[in-house]
Amino acid sequence: MKEIAISKFKATCLAVLERVRKTGEPVLVTRFGHPIAQIRPADEAKPIRLGGGIGTAVILGDIVGPIGDESDWEAAQEPVSVDSQEGNKTGKTK
Numbered sequence: 640m641k642e643i644a645i646s647k648f649k650a651t652c653l654a655v656l657e658r659v660r661k662t663g664e665p666v667l668v669t670r671f672g673h674p675i676a677q678i679r680p681a682d683e684a685k686p687i688r689l690g691g692g693i694g695t696a697v698i699l700g701d702i703v704g705p706i707g708d709e710s711d712w713e714a715a716q717e718p719v720s721v722d723s724q725e726g727n728k729t730g731k732t733k
Contacts, residue, residue, distance in 0.1 A: 640677075645670045 641664065648655055648668045655678065659666055665679035709715050 640665050640667050642667045642669055642674075644668075645675065 643651075643655065643666055645668055648666075655666055658664075659678050659680055663680050665677055667674050668676040668678060
């Protein structure tokens with residue numbers, strides 16, 4: 640595996656990436672002699688087969704009904720107004 644200093648990699652990044660792509664040989668990027676990154680060719684992407692997951696899902700429980708009681712929802716509660724003169728909650732809507 641070839642090694643390259645980070646300063647030289649920064650100056651010749653595109654050329655190094657192209658060399659790795661063509662040769663398939665990884666390159667080790669170092670800083671002060673210590674490895675910090677390894678540049679290697681990307682794996683070939685596997686084609687996605689549509690319908691490949693058919694029959695693998697398992698449904699547990701009711702997927703159509705509500706998951707909780709409507710009274711638990713904050714949005715379903717009566718709005719609480721604050722009386723600006725007294726500064727207390729009245730529980731009544733205006």
